[in-house]
Amino acid sequence: MLTGCGEREPWTPLGEFYEANCSYRRWYHRYYHGLHPGQARLDVTVYEKHRYAAMETSFANGGQLSASNAEVWNNWQTIIKGMKWMMHSDAPLLVNPKPSWHKLSWFAEFMAAIPQYEKNTTETARLAIAAREHLFQWAQDEGIDFDLKKQGILHIYRDKAGFDHASNVSKLLAAGGLERRPVTPEEMKSIEPTLAGTYYGGFYTESDSTGDIHKFTNGLADAIQRRGVKTNYGHTVTELSADASSAWVTSFDGKEQTRETYDGVVICAGVGSRALAAKLGDRVNIYPVKGYSITVELDDEASQQAAPTVSLLDDATKLVTSRLGDDRFRVAGTAEFNGYNRNIRDDRIKPLTRWVEECFPGVSTRRVVPWAGLRPMLPNMMPRVGPGRLPTVFYNTGHGHLAGRSPPSQPSCWRMRLIRRPQARP
Numbered sequence: 001m002l003t004g005c006g007e008r009e010p011w012t013p014l015g016e017f018y019e020a021n022c023s024y025r026r027w028y029h030r031y032y033h034g035l036h037p038g039q040a041r042l043d044v045t046v047y048e049k050h051r052y053a054a055m056e057t058s059f060a061n062g063g064q065l066s067a068s069n070a071e072v073w074n075n076w077q078t079i080i081k082g083m084k085w086m087m088h089s090d091a092p093l094l095v096n097p098k099p100s101w102h103k104l105s106w107f108a109e110f111m112a113a114i115p116q117y118e119k120n121t122t123e124t125a126r127l128a129i130a131a132r133e134h135l136f137q138w139a140q141d142e143g144i145d146f147d148l149k150k151q152g153i154l155h156i157y158r159d160k161a162g163f164d165h166a167s168n169v170s171k172l173l174a175a176g177g178l179e180r181r182p183v184t185p186e187e188m189k190s191i192e193p194t195l196a197g198t199y200y201g202g203f204y205t206e207s208d209s210t211g212d213i214h215k216f217t218n219g220l221a222d223a224i225q226r227r228g229v230k231t232n233y234g235h236t237v238t239e240l241s242a243d244a245s246s247a248w249v250t251s252f253d254g255k256e257q258t259r260e261t262y263d264g265v266v267i268c269a270g271v272g273s274r275a276l277a278a279k280l281g282d283r284v285n286i287y288p289v290k291g292y293s294i295t296v297e298l299d300d301e302a303s304q305q306a307a308p309t310v311s312l313l314d315d316a317t318k319l320v321t322s323r324l325g326d327d328r329f330r331v332a333g334t335a336e337f338n339g340y341n342r343n344i345r346d347d348r349i350k351p352l353t354r355w356v357e358e359c360f361p362g363v364s365t366r367r368v369v370p371w372a373g374l375r376p377m378l379p380n381m382m383p384r385v386g387p388g389r390l391p392t393v394f395y396n397t398g399h400g401h402l403a404g405r406s407p408p409s410q411p412s413c414w415r416m417r418l419i420r421r422p423q424a425r426p
Contacts, residue, residue: 054217062332063322067128072381109379125176144219288374293332306362
């Protein structure tokens, strides 16, 4: 997805063009760019290849609006686990051993970023905390109902090693301003009575929350249209170019091809950002990391009572949960490095269903809806936000596993001017 901006008045700055570090998954960044430039009195056009908003990574992701999951993956434990699990099709982290230059270069840069693990984890937490407030404010201002549930997030650990690692992570999160507290197995049961199993301990973050990001993003899409933004749904960007003063977008809507000129463009195209950036002479080394989810339909009263209302994160299995309204229970996670492959694999879905049956045996899994999406991940797990090689090109992409946990904006981070300086007018 791409956003083009032109002048509505002789010259208007974009003002505080927010960003941060975001989700997974991916999604509402696209429509955010229509919302805030619209407030800044710019002419904004949003290009979306699908007929509707939020049809890719935002469609059925984990739904956590969390700062407590801000830990980046750049550590040697991740490398070791990836190698150990390579031959296990149901592993939480799965790497297709078939080599490609894209994959090799990504992993080389991933390992090179390991020394920044602590710094990036703390920074991600700081940005995610700001993200939650922006998201809540947008929802309130625009009247968006997205099954928001402010009941915190409980991280669960089955052994001492996992709990001790989480204790160290908590110190990094605290440096970013996040408060989360350790809890005993008894306290875990008090926080979420429906959780079955034996646990060593956990960490609880009261300030985190959950929501249906597909519904939220559609709410933002409606909001930008109310504010006068032009939305070109069903338009695939076929050509993209720019110079120091303008940008040109060529798109195809299935019937005809059109070419438009803008003062600037913002690339927020998820896993498609890498190819668009290459057209503009920039290198944005995003790799598509597939994640899976299931939505358990809670069709009977017994299942609704047996499903959790507090969001969970199981670090050992790399799974997160969200309760979406009364009748839906979302379980999502895992990571698969397999290129631009969107296939929903049964051997990757079964562990999610099995996890529900083990942790919440009273929940019926008779009706489960599977899904898979591609996370746009940069090697250092931080987003690419800011100008490109040319002054007319900007990026807000690569938010990886954080999805809704981090904002598409952060006013204290930086400001940028998107519109070129005006020429003399008659």
